[in-house]
Amino acid sequence: MNTTGQPGFEQCAERADIQAEAHARPPLAVEFESAEVWNWVLYDLPDDPAAWQTPYDPACRHKVLELAGGQLRIERHTEFVSVTWLGNGPPDAESLRVIGTCPGRQLAGARVLVRPAGWEGVADVFGPGRIFGGMARFTGVEVATDFQIGADQMVTYTLSGNFEDAFARGRLVKRLVDLETYRMAALLGLPVVRQSTPALQSLxxxxxxxxxxxxxxxxxxLAASIREISALLAEVGALREGLRYRIAASKAYYDVVSDRLASLAEAPIGQRQTLKGFVDHRLAPAIKTVGAFDRRISDVSATLSDAMALARTRLEQTSQEYNQALLVSMEKRARQQVHLGQAVEGLSVAAISYYVVGLIGVLIKSLPHFAVSVPVLQAISVPAVIALVWWNVRRAKARVEKV
Structure with a gap:
């Protein structure tokens, strides 16, 4: 008897994995009002498991390590590994040593300085350069950055204001980290597209x-054109297949950037350009270039497909015209064969009749003498012989035609 108050259904085999995926990456909690979050994004990851040192594991999707100076979070994504360090100051030497053992090349890096409400050190962090940002989502929360890569190979962001708890603070930090990560990842398609543009123009x-x-x-x-179109279709297919993933990934990453910007819900501070304003102005044209390249490949492929269909139509038309001419020729030859058969038939009747009449003459000559001469009897038999021979020839022909 079931005493749990549940009907005792058999559980779906995938349910546990699906539930685990929802909690695979615990939320980032920033406990300190003044903290620093450093995030490195490593790309071009090696396939050889031996290249991965402890604590990095290519099969592990997420790992959290508590180090002496702070917390280290390791996340494995499809194309890259994200390494995030959280502490109340910069990472110490031991933390940097552990972080430095991760394989790959750095694609992006973000340093988020978390500060309490009322902090006024933005100008001190970024200097006289241009600053972007605004009021983000929660009342009194301000974000700022200059989108410049510093000597530490990181783009610095500042986040200041009052937060209800550590998770609310961590959510905004995570959005800024994701913004920098996917902003760079989305642009991976642009160099590839630029490099492939001359090949597309040639096609x-x-x-x-x-x-x-x-x-x-x-x-x-026409035959040469068909061969050229077939070759072009193969080249376009190869080019499209080689870039399909990179173009699709750029579009997907750009969608993530747009989502993160929307979730920040920025409001301008004076005349300062917001993060969304900067990204829309600088990133959107690049993504449009990638999209335009994708459409051009599609247009060329569609044009070549239409050309091949047109070529097939022309070939079918040419084949039909050839077949029509062949049928006309065959009909003409058939008529000639009929006429020739009729001529041969007439000649056959005449020849057979001639020999039959000759045989009749020989037969008559072997009989007793008649009052009528042999030539006269032969002449009299000619019509009957011709009629009989013609009738037999027609009957034989009718039998053959029935077979």
Whole structure:
């Protein structure tokens, strides 16, 4: 008897994994009013497990380590590893040593300085350079950055204000870290697209030439055009396949950046440009370039597919015209065969009748003498012989046609 108050259903095999995924990355809790969060994003990760040293494990999605100077969080993503250090000051030498054992190359880095409400040291952190930011989500909370990479290879952000608890403070820190991470990751597609643009331009030009060649009425030119279109389709397919993941990833990363900016819900401070204003102005055109490249590949592929369909139509039309001409020729030859058969039939009747009449003459000559001469009897038999031979030939022909 079930005493738990539940019906005792068998659990879905995937339920535990799905539930674990929802809690795989514990929320970031920043306990100190004055704290520093350093985040490194490592890219170009090695496939060899031997290249990963302790505490890094390529199979582990998330790990939290408590070090003497602070907390270290390691997160494995599809393309990169995110290493986040949290403490009430910069990471100490031992923490830097552990962080430095992570393989890969640095793609992005963010240093978030968390400060209490009323802090007025923004100008001291960024100096005379241009500052971006605004009031973020919670009343009295201010974010700022200059989007410049410092000597420590990090982009510095400041976050100041009153927070209800450590998790509220950690949520905004995490959004700033994600903003810097995915802002850089989204731009990975731009160099690839720029590098592939000359190849795409060449394909576009060759596609135009092949399309114009299809209007030629010469069979050799048409055949050459079909071969060129087939080769172009293969090249476009290879180019598209080689860039498919990178372009799709850039679009997905840009969507994450847009979500993080929307979640900050910035309000301008005076005439200072917000983080969203800067990112929209600098990042959106790059993503549009990537999107335009993707559309151009699609357009070339569609044009070549239409060209191949047109070529097939022309080939079918040419084949039909050839078949029509062949049928006309066959019909003409059939008529000639009929006429020839009729002529042969007439000649056959005449030849057979001639020999039959000759045989009749020989037969008559072997009989007793008649009053009528042999030639006269032969002449009299000619019509009957011709009619009989013609009737037999027609009957034989009818039998053959029935088979």
């Amino acid at each position: 576009e030009v060759r596609t135009g030439v092949a399309m114009r060649a299809l209007s030629s009425s010469e069979d050799e030119t």
